[in-house]
Amino acid sequence: MSSKRRPFFYIHQLxxxxxxxxxxxxxxxxxxxxxxxxxxxISRHEPISSAELSRLVKITAQSMGEFIKYxxxxxxxxxxxxxxxxxxxLIETTVAGRVLLRQCEQEVDNLEKEFFxxxxxxxxxxxEGILKKLSAGQH
Numbered sequence: 001m002s003s004k005r006r007p008f009f010y011i012h013q014l015x016x017x018x019x020x021x022x023x024x025x026x027x028x029x030x031x032x033x034x035x036x037x038x039x040x041x042i043s044r045h046e047p048i049s050s051a052e053l054s055r056l057v058k059i060t061a062q063s064m065g066e067f068i069k070y071x072x073x074x075x076x077x078x079x080x081x082x083x084x085x086x087x088x089x090l091i092e093t094t095v096a097g098r099v100l101l102r103q104c105e106q107e108v109d110n111l112e113k114e115f116f117x118x119x120x121x122x123x124x125x126x127x128e129g130i131l132k133k134l135s136a137g138q139h
Contacts, residue, residue, distance in 0.1 A: 018115075025111045028084055029103055030074075036104050038067045038091065043101055047090035049082070076100055 022033040031039070041056055042048060054064040068091065071077045076097030082088040093101065116124060 013079045021111060021115065022108070026104060027105050031099065031100065031104065031109065035067065035071060036101075036108075039071060039097060040092050040104075042071075042077055042096065043093050046051075047080075047082075049088050049090060051088075053091065071097070127128055 001124070018101055019033055022036070026033060031087070038053070038057065041053060050064050050068055051061060053068075054058050054061050055065065068077070068079070072079065074096075075094055076092055079089040079091050082090050119127065
C-alpha cells in the first residue's frame with residue numbers, strides 16, 4: 001500500500017479549510033460562501049440567465065433556482081424579462097446586492113491576505129497560474 005499522499009488529498013483538505021474560513025468570514029454579513037460565489041458571478045456577467053449561470057457553476061438548474069430565489073428574496077438581485085426572448089429572465093444585482101458584494105470583497109481580501117501571508121509574490125503568481133490552468137482544462 002502506497003504511503004504517498006496524492007495532490008487530490010491536499011486539494012480536498014485545502015478546500016475544506018477555505019470553505020470553513022469563508023463561511024466564518026461571511027456569516028456576519030448574512031451570506032454563505034455559496035451565495036457569495038453566485039452573487040459575485042452574477043455581478044461579473046450581468047445580465048445573465050439562470051441557465052447560463054448554472055452552466056458556469058456546473059450545478060443543476062433546480063439547485064441554481066434555489067440560490068436565485070433566496071438572493072431575490074434578500075433583494076440582492078432582480079430578474080427581468082430578456083427583451084430579445086420573452087421566455088428568458090435575466091438576472092442583475094441590485095444596489096443592495098452591490099453594496100453587500102463590496103463588503104464581502106473587503107472581508108475576503110483581508111482573509112486572503114492572512115491566509116497567504118507565508119506565500120511569496122512569486123509563489124502566488126505560480127499558484128494562480130496552476131489553478132487557472134487546471135480550471136480551464138475542466139470545461
